[in-house]
Amino acid sequence: AQKVTQAQTEISVVEKEDVTLDCVYETRDTTYYLFWYKQPPSGELVFLIRRNSFDEQNEISGRYSWNFQKSTSSFNFTITASQVVDSAVYFCALSKETSGSRLTFGEGTQLTVNP
């Protein structure tokens, strides 16, 4: 069975601070995909990144960066110089399906960035 754990339920920071959202996963599959999604108050889940299990290279996209460590089964997400617009619930997810369906989600982390 697959499992994703986001131990941080809520994080509150002041604008311009850096913040890291933790994600730990469990799976017996050798091929799998990891995702991060952002859910603003409007409800839809916004795709941020996908990583496959064979690619441990860290990735940076603007103020966002991701650290994938297979040895510790972690896929952490860092926002540098946070902004108020980053306030949202962030979900880490796991899938073994090439289609990206059947996502197993973590509990989510509510990030609040205060001005």
Added chain:
Amino acid sequence: KAGVTQTPRYLIKTRGQQVTLSCSPISGHRSVSWYQQTPGQGLQFLFEYFSETQRNKGNFPGRFSGRQFSNSRSEMNVSTLELGDSALYLCASSLAGGVPKDTEAFFGQGTRLTVV
């Protein structure tokens, strides 16, 4: 291009009734998945449809069913509604072309179902 469209956005139903939710995927996407989001259980996978066939199914009772039409639009049905079915129901579509770049799932804004 247009995103994933879910209708209706809000719905109030009475216990025991049935409800049908609709999802129109992004043009060209063949896979449609449904998820239930509740404060207690979080986001849970319901089922996936691909080319009009159910390809994957989560751990939900038979009261939850779905289907997909030839144009990839999908409907989800819940019969004999219970109070615990109150949730945000999210639909996601993807190309599902079998290569990594096709694994990105795009979500709609969801249907907020309230059972009273």
